[in-house]
Amino acid sequence: MFKMRNIKVYIFVILGILLIAGIGIYEFLKPSDNSEKTSNNDIIIVDELSKTCDDCDKTLNDYRNYTLVYSSDNGSLPPPYHRERTLTASKNTEGKVTAEYEINDYSTTLEKKEVYISSEQFDSLVNDALLVAPGESDSLDGCTGGTSKSLQVFEGEKSIIDVYSYNCAGKTTNKSLEDFYTESEIGKYILGESEG
Numbered sequence: 001m002f003k004m005r006n007i008k009v010y011i012f013v014i015l016g017i018l019l020i021a022g023i024g025i026y027e028f029l030k031p032s033d034n035s036e037k038t039s040n041n042d043i044i045i046v047d048e049l050s051k052t053c054d055d056c057d058k059t060l061n062d063y064r065n066y067t068l069v070y071s072s073d074n075g076s077l078p079p080p081y082h083r084e085r086t087l088t089a090s091k092n093t094e095g096k097v098t099a100e101y102e103i104n105d106y107s108t109t110l111e112k113k114e115v116y117i118s119s120e121q122f123d124s125l126v127n128d129a130l131l132v133a134p135g136e137s138d139s140l141d142g143c144t145g146g147t148s149k150s151l152q153v154f155e156g157e158k159s160i161i162d163v164y165s166y167n168c169a170g171k172t173t174n175k176s177l178e179d180f181y182t183e184s185e186i187g188k189y190i191l192g193e194s195e196g
Contacts, residue, residue, distance in 0.1 A: 126153060
């Protein structure tokens with residue numbers, strides 16, 4: 001009888017230890033609660049959503065309610081030859097991306113079409129755009145006939161980035177904006193190579 005009682009005690013002690021260890025492991029491994037509850041029991045997410053880009057080493061934010069406008073032109077050519085290309089891409093609050101590519105001369109829209117940009121591509125473009133630095137002013141005095149590029153990023157109605165680059169005789173007023181054009185996917189869309 002004494003041995004049976006000892007075995008029962010040992011079993012209860014072991015079960016108690018396992019239960020406490022299990023609770024500890026559960027608490028350690030469960031996802032952290034990154035939210036605050038409001039008075040009406042709605043949940044407001046505190047941390048921004050993030051995704052990782054498969055072909056880059058950075059974490060991307062989910063840029064909902066953002067708009068990116070990128071324009072480039074081929075210089076001050078006569079009207080039949082002048083072209084300004086503009087990509088306008090937006091992600092609404094639900095995460096849907098819409099993008100439009102437009103080609104104009106000085107006064108007329110020559111072409112306008114929708115282009116497809118995935119949510120991840122949009123986030124990557126905005127992420128790269130937010131790294132573009134302001135250009136240098138008046139560094140190309142006296143140079144005429146060059147080309148220009150501009151980049152704007154808005155969060156809702158608020159302007160976050162508004163930069164410009166003038167390129168003439170192999171020089172530029174904003175190397176950072178030129179790098180954005182060559183290193184991001186923006187060239188794919190501004191050149192009209194992507195169809196919707």
